[in-house]
Amino acid sequence: MFEEINAYIKRYSDFTEQEIADFNALLQPKTVAKKTFLLQEGEICKFEAFIKKGCIRTYYIDHKGTEVTLQFAIENWWVSDIASFHEQKPSLMFIETLEDCELFLLSPETKEKLLSKVPKFERMFRLMVQRNLTRLQERLFQTIATTAVEKYLDFLERYPSIPQRVAQHYIASYLGFSPEFLSKVRTKLSKKSKTAKA
Amino acid sequence: MFEEINAYIKRYSDFTEQEIADFNALLQPKTVAKKTFLLQEGEICKFEAFIKKGCIRTYYIDHKGTEVTLQFAIENWWVSDIASFHEQKPSLMFIETLEDCELFLLSPETKEKLLSKVPKFERMFRLMVQRNLTRLQERLFQTIATTAVEKYLDFLERYPSIPQRVAQHYIASYLGFSPEFLSKVRTKLSKKSKTAKA
Numbered sequence: 001m002f003e004e005i006n007a008y009i010k011r012y013s014d015f016t017e018q019e020i021a022d023f024n025a026l027l028q029p030k031t032v033a034k035k036t037f038l039l040q041e042g043e044i045c046k047f048e049a050f051i052k053k054g055c056i057r058t059y060y061i062d063h064k065g066t067e068v069t070l071q072f073a074i075e076n077w078w079v080s081d082i083a084s085f086h087e088q089k090p091s092l093m094f095i096e097t098l099e100d101c102e103l104f105l106l107s108p109e110t111k112e113k114l115l116s117k118v119p120k121f122e123r124m125f126r127l128m129v130q131r132n133l134t135r136l137q138e139r140l141f142q143t144i145a146t147t148a149v150e151k152y153l154d155f156l157e158r159y160p161s162i163p164q165r166v167a168q169h170y171i172a173s174y175l176g177f178s179p180e181f182l183s184k185v186r187t188k189l190s191k192k193s194k195t196a197k198a
Numbered sequence: 199m200f201e202e203i204n205a206y207i208k209r210y211s212d213f214t215e216q217e218i219a220d221f222n223a224l225l226q227p228k229t230v231a232k233k234t235f236l237l238q239e240g241e242i243c244k245f246e247a248f249i250k251k252g253c254i255r256t257y258y259i260d261h262k263g264t265e266v267t268l269q270f271a272i273e274n275w276w277v278s279d280i281a282s283f284h285e286q287k288p289s290l291m292f293i294e295t296l297e298d299c300e301l302f303l304l305s306p307e308t309k310e311k312l313l314s315k316v317p318k319f320e321r322m323f324r325l326m327v328q329r330n331l332t333r334l335q336e337r338l339f340q341t342i343a344t345t346a347v348e349k350y351l352d353f354l355e356r357y358p359s360i361p362q363r364v365a366q367h368y369i370a371s372y373l374g375f376s377p378e379f380l381s382k383v384r385t386k387l388s389k390k391s392k393t394a395k396a
Binding site: 060081082083086087092115119120122123125126129130132133134136137138139140141 | 258279280281284285290313317318320321323324327328330331332334335336337338339
């Protein structure tokens with residue numbers, strides 16, 4: 001049951017068998033059907049979720065009422081609204097499953113318990129938050145990328161498996177494109193790649 | 199010399215005298231004149247800087263060539279491009295002093311040394327990155343705030359001492375306003391507050 005998540009944590013530190021057992025005992029397994037909200041705007045985020053199986057999208061709704069996809073998360077990623085989780089204040093985002101998911105959850109209480117029992121986990125969580133910050137920063141800067149084609153290629157590099165797994169309009173909403181415009185970009189690229197091969 | 203930064207770290211953990219001495223020995227003190235770049239786009243960020251004295255701005259240049267202020271940082275804050283620092287890849291941002299500054303720097307090497315010598319610091323850095331992430335997220339969501347007045351009031355709440363310290367056009371660039379528009383918002387608010395007092 002815990003193979004994936006234990007393989008994941010072992011990348012960060014040498015944990016003893018006892019420490020891993022303590023960690024596993026604090027995880028809350030949860031199965032969630034696709035198209036379910038784990039969090040909605042205005043709610044306080046009570047979880048950090050490790051994805052054992054499935055695909056999840058986080059997004060917010062901008063001042064024009066448009067959904068803006070912040071991030072996709074798949075196997076071996078953690079998903080949460082860390083700001084809301086740690087400061088226990090209402091979230092500004094939505095977290096929604098796009099596929100049936102198997103998750104392991106930590107709550108603010110079980111995470112604190114874990115950290116006081118096995119402080120070695122501090123490092124793992126620091127590196128996780130750092131990656132999260134890096135991604136959000138890149139997300140912010142991604143709007144600087146000059147052309148639509150560059151943005152889409154950057155997306156493919158970052159999320160190679162996502163186009164096969166999620167609906168095109170979610171990818172469009174990540175890129176800030178209309179679905180029609182994304183379709184044009186894809187056609188343009190596929191023509192280019194055919195020319196290159198010819 | 200180390201009073202402020204030692205008071206700062208003691209908020210996070212009970213460090214022994216020896217641990218604090220180890221920490222202080224790894225810090226590189228640096229005095230920087232105002233209007234100096236600590237980092238420019240394309241460079242790799244080699245520091246996390248604790249501000250003992252002074253005020254610093256981080257910004258990037260958007261696709262229209264406009265400066266967008268990401269953050270102001272003052273005494274007792276850390277400033278860095280964490281993404282560039284940790285992954286040692288070129289930064290997309292500028293970090294510039296707005297006042298004469300007294301800083302303490304950690305490099306990737308001294309930070310790693312510190313963390314392997316005193317793992318208790320993991321917690322402090324995790325909480326720092328979390329706050330950083332929270333701020334960046336709020337920064338992203340701040341664009342959702344409906345009215346200009348709300349955005350400005352939110353800014354004043356977040357950065358109460360900044361309006362006295364930095365030029366108005368930097369605040370405008372943080373808010374995504376033109377300097378003229380910011381001036382109108384301020385006039386509107388000052389009229390409101392006079393009416394309220396009358």
